[in-house]
Amino acid sequence: MTFNETIFLTGFPGFIAEKLVERLAGRDTRFFLLVQPQFVEKAKHDIGKIIRKTNLPLENFEIVEGDITLENLGISEKDLEIVRAETTDVHHLAAVYDLAVEKDLAYRVNVEGTCNLNEFVRRLPNLRRYNYVSTCYVAGRRKGEI
Template sequence: MTGETIKAHHEKNKIVNEFPNCSIRIVEGDITLPNLGVDNQVIEEIIPQIEVLWHLAAIYDLAVPRDIAWKVNVHGTTMVNEFVRSLPNLKRYMYFSTAYVAGTREGLLRESELIRPFAFKNYYEETKYEAELRVEDLKSEIPLTIIRPGIVRGHSETGETIKFDGPYFFLNLVERLKCLPIIPYIGQSTSTINVVPVDYILNASTFLASEQEAEGKTLHLTDPNPHPVQEVYRTMVKLVTNAYPKGRLPFAWAKLSLQIPFIRRKLGVEQETLDYLTWNATFDTTEAQKILQKGGITCPDFIQTMPKMIDFYLAHKEDTSYQIQIK
């Protein structure tokens, strides 16, 4: 079995132990192939049984090369769309896009908009935009909901996560610089950063999957009250080092430094991460909040729940299975 299959079986066992009446079947496949690379006999067996299909498979990497991102995110989604069309009993197709399909567009970004930006910050954004276009085209024929999450972090109550990417890159930075007399701010950002805990994404998306009002909608699962980049960074530094940042490293210097592979590997930070520190955009969540309030589902505050995130990070920072390979 592949590493991913072994992990899947491990997760299955955890769920079944917690919920003994739950039935889970793992089917290995490849979304870039027809019928998702699943054996024909298995396909014939499962097609009539599928009522809700969740499409979360993607390359989640800001530094991914374009050809790989296109094959998985765009071509893979095309293959999933074709498979979805073959499901006679489908009640909902739940497609996970990203709030960052907006690329370099700034200002208020509405849920109802899917506008090609002048540019994208990386190939992940570009290919997720192209993939969402292809799912958007299905709205007239398939009952679907497009989910656009913000930057996802660990569980708000336990801090548990499966990998240290996104905001964890800054924890890597702080952790590896804490031996210095001071840790500086990076530039002077006036932007906010939209980070949401995984439990919010899970609770919201599972509720939306059976909520009729969500059918045919594109919804931002982003924090309606995001914090400024400076406040988030300041809080991280304080919680990790028990001291506040002092001084400032010019943003241009930081960006130049992370162009050097040795430095970004040493600091554990992907250079593309910096592009989000100066990006001035706000995600409209009007439609999502209107539907989610029926279920009493709200987004936990990032700053208030950050201590649990830090605790989990510090407890597992030496475990390489959590760390992203920086190239």
């Protein structure tokens, strides 16, 4: 099948990512869902829920194993070639939101991981849109509008 839009999405499985995929899903839309290996089974389950809600075929959803903290997002060479050639849109939701995690982990995921994704995005020949979902908290003292 030919798709008009191919979305590469980080942060799946996750509540916000799942709801976003449901909302963006359409017959002409394909998803490359970057999933850490330890979450593949959960991702398959969540894709099943999305398929039941949207009535779209499984071929619209592809799990791409990887990790934003790694070079080339930890994606295999075979998958990397396909993802780079076909991706038109990126939604970056992957992050550590827990304020109790060690600073090194939060930095590695939220800063270095985003830098890795930015490098990945720069090499997408058919990119139309790059959407970044930032953290949900503001820390420190701040006055005025944020």
